[in-house]
Amino acid sequence: MKKGFIILIVLLSFKLSAQQLISGIVLNNNSEPIVGANVFLEGTYDGSSTDENGKFTFKTSETGTQTLIVSYISFETFSMIGDVTYMKDLTVKLREDVNTLDAVVLSAGTFQAGDNSKASVLKPLDVVTTASALGDFVGALQTLPGTTTVAEDGRLFVRGGEAEETQIFIDGIRVFTPYTPTTNNSPTRGRYSPFLFDGITFSTGGYSAEYGQALSSVLLLNTIDEPDQEKTDIGVMALGATLGNTQKWKTSSLSMNVSYINLAPYIAAFPDRNDWIKPYETASGEAVFRKKFNSGLLKLYTAFDITNFELTQEDINQTEGVHFKLKNNNLYFNGSYQGKLNDTWDVFGGMSFTHANNDLNISDMLINDTENAIHAKVTFKKRFSNRFKLNFGSEYFSSNFNEDYSDSSINDIVYDYNNNISAAFTEADIFLSKNVAFKSGLRLEYSELFNQFTLSPRLSLAYKTSKSSQLSLAYGDFYQNPSSNILKFNQNLKAQNTAHYILNYQFNANRKIFRAEAYFKDYKNLIKYDTDFAEFNSNFNNDGYGFAKGVDLFWRDSKTIKNIDYWVSYSFLDTKRDYLNYPSKKQPNFANTHNLSFVGKYWINDLRSQVGFSYAFATGRTYTNPNVTGFLNEKTKAYNNLSINWAYLISPQKILYASVNNVLGFKNINGYQYANVANGNGIFESRALKPAADQFFFVGFFWTISEDKKSNQLDNL
């Protein structure tokens, strides 16, 4: 009996060791062996790693149908279902994962600022540590190629387009009034504080079908998904103060930020060219609430600000100057939900509401305009595989504009219109391999105001030419309704149109980036009118047209010299258009032919300081000299600006920051204003349009109070 038992046990162990051998070789696309790949039967302990020849063998006691898995970093996981007896001398070819850092990127037209993004040219910190930017994200983007220098305006002018041709989106939802109002000789700033955002995508052309109503460019800002920690930020500046606070709970968080700016003390110390009655004053507040759900994220963002100022501005036609008074209220709300429906379906839904009111008093004119606007959007994303994704959705824009106008001769005229647009779009992302990818999309829009349908195709493709370089192409059709300056007088028009053609080369290795992009833009259906200014009695039509072509170059090197990071941008722009009141095709006054920007940052470890500079050069802009025949017949002298900044970490949580704009005091001229009537000698007298101040100083102290005693506001500066 005992003997029988022993035999049984021995037999059993034999049975257990009666195993099947699984063997094969793992190769990449080029039939080279992959060393160290993990090969195993799913759900079992049986498996092995490939050897230096890519070969594997292992034994299994499993029988019947099993799943064999082969996985390796940077490759797509391979799986095979079959009977184990057939898993012998297998040849497994792994496909390269298209989501890796060295895969091709659809980069034509697009600049990204982000931590680990493949196409990233700026880091989030750059937005706030660029000397000329003064903490304004728009200011930092103006150091990138494709933008033109319109110093007195401050908005983004992209590739021969007007500022209105660039649209700004927060979390995918449109911002209708992104800039704070200013006097006509000082640049405006973006309304929103940069530290609430952690991703910025700036597209200078050829963008996705998801975005419409923008002829030239889109700027996409994403708010932070989850703040790192609870903290309080205090900032004291020569111009005002800011206070921020972040609270975190288990699945939600709230960040709030308030700021107050008053230029009065600064202007008292450094008077500028304006004759202020009530210097610029603004109070603003922002809040972001985020709530995480099991498979989604809800974000509610709201911003409110009030601005007012009053001054007398110099004018060639009025010796006593022009009285200008402004009060602006702006409220913006944005809510969005992003979630996963299941493994392959994603959904996004969001809406925004804008209320903007301007109360203007310009000499004898009283203007009160109000814009109420809504944007709602739903998109779905289906991932068929890593290599094929489909995106589709629809959106609705509704805006109401109302203006109340009075002056000494006209009493209370009301302009009022609704501009409602619905749109649907779809787009497919296809990776043929790690080296070839394309994106193709279609956008359909319907404008209720014009009763007009427009269809815009978009296409971009990218091909990897070597390990660290690639070529991309993009094409797109873009439509945009005219701005409120036109629509308030006439609504019997059509959407304006451009087509973009872009060729892009990109080299990216070892923290050095080089980009070269050539483009051509064809403008059609631009607005024209037959009076000096757009007025209620002008005759409007859509017969305007134009073009813009050019080359943009960008080089950034953060590697070669230790602790030094710099980038250089150069843009060549050739553009002419016949629109508005132009008698013929001319280079518009917001376009410079050559733009150069050079930004450098040096981190001095011993001083715990970052010093930086940025230099901008732009050739002159056109203006009309009535003493000579012709329209836009002369150009201003070139623009030069060198700005420097210094950030010093007193302790981990205290920072002292100082910057000087135009440190060399270049006397820049933005254009000329001419008298309406000639003087006794038959000459129209002129006045140079100069910035409010040639130089600008900024000093601030920033203190962060947090649990860890380590974070600071360097990334807010």
Add this chain to the structure above:
Amino acid sequence: MQKLIIILVVLATSLLSAQSNYEKGMQKAFELWGSNNPIEAANMFERIANAEPDNWLPNYYAAQINIVNSFGLSDEKQLTAQLSKAQDLINDATAISKNNPEILVLQALLYTSWVAYDGATYGMTMSPKVVAIYTQAEQIDPQNPRVVYCKAEWGIGGAKYFGQDTKPFCKELERALELFANFKPETPFHPNWGEDRTKMLLESCK
């Protein structure tokens, strides 16, 4: 006599097979790691993770190998690939065991690897995350020696940079050493590393 030998051999075999696949697998993986075969060890841990969907430990160790080996890498592509692999493994481990201070320590080390690779780029964005994670881990388990020593090591790095006093962190290291002395892992396979490193760091405190 022969019979006795057979019985002994059979007994020994059956005893050996009484050791579960899990134990055998984990032992083998640690041996591979110990004999300087980190890739094979990580593969082995991943296979075990695949077969043991309710156990966070194999994912934890596979992630740890990827993170430890990422320190000192100079190729950004490889670093990115390896750390995103480690992040996936951490996510899998976290899905099995939520609010686990040991896994939180790994997450903090993953971010630390980015800072070590390029402090100028990642320091400002990753540092607050690292500190927040250690703070969270400490709240969950204030007596965990790895939490205490890793947090102190991170603190020493920052204090040295700002020319501040490292003494309070050295005190924490001493406390960590006491905690190590009294630390009993739940099973032989639960995390039990860090004591040597703590002693080494304490040396440099003197």
